[in-house]
């Protein structure tokens with residue numbers, strides 16, 4: 135009923151699957167095959183599907199239960215029928231706009247994994263574009279297993295045993311590591327203020343830079359976006375190391391990524407324990423809107439930062 139092909143001969147990850155509809159998803163064999171493909175390949179593009187909320191929920195539930203988003207400022211699609219599903223809209227009339235090399239971009243996001251600022255790391259996200267852009271707006275993905283394999287060994291040896299600290303600060307101007315050259319922020323979404331309000335009482339989170347899957351594959355899983363430093367090395371030397379690592383991650387991601395050009399009939403799932411992603415910017419004034427469901431799960435290696443008394447250490451910052 136379904137066909138599975140590799141996204142590209144040049145990529146060691148990702149498959150495209152045809153033939154998914156609600157009837158197919160009721161077949162236990164199909165569901166098992168989808169879960170197996172997800173676990174093996176880390177990224178699945180479901181092409182030529184019916185672009186509707188109902189199918190997005192049914193497809194998402196093949197991979198686990200849906201969960202609510204930990205950020206309170208997000209917009210929900212329809213809490214009664216799409217639990218936890220969020221509407222990620224970037225409308226250049228008010229949303230973040232950045233400038234890179236003199237060109238303005240809306241919808242731009244740097245390389246990251248989702249929920250790095252949280253202790254629990256969601257299993258996956260399922261995306262569908264409901265309003266695309268005439269240029270840019272592609273979602274790019276890179277596999278952390280491939281990153282680990284390709285990473286310069288000397289630099290890898292210096293970061294492999296480290297844990298990375300992340301904060302709930304998504305402001306584009308706050309990018310500390312891997313900030314693009316010739317980068318400046320032209321406009322900040324008012325939602326960033328709401329997120330920072332939550333960040334005031336939200337502890338920082340810590341995740342290992344490298345972890346090992348049950349099958350033995352090592353994953354370099356480090357989000358340059360929202361990274362604050364290396365645990366125990368929040369000093370000039372540690373920051374310099376993280377800057378060098380972030381730069382190399384971005385270079386390898388750009389060289390080896392799968393770049394997804396969205397069609398309205400696409401849905402897509404990626405393994406958030408393994409795959410990094412980013413969004414290429416769009417030239418304003420075109421809005422872009424995506425619906426995302428979040429699949430519950432946890433790899434068990436993330437934690438919130440605690441002080442000596444075992445309580446959360448809370449950020450002190452001004453909005």
Ligand SMILES: [Fe+2]
Nearest residue numbers: 246247248411
């Ligand atoms: Fe994301």
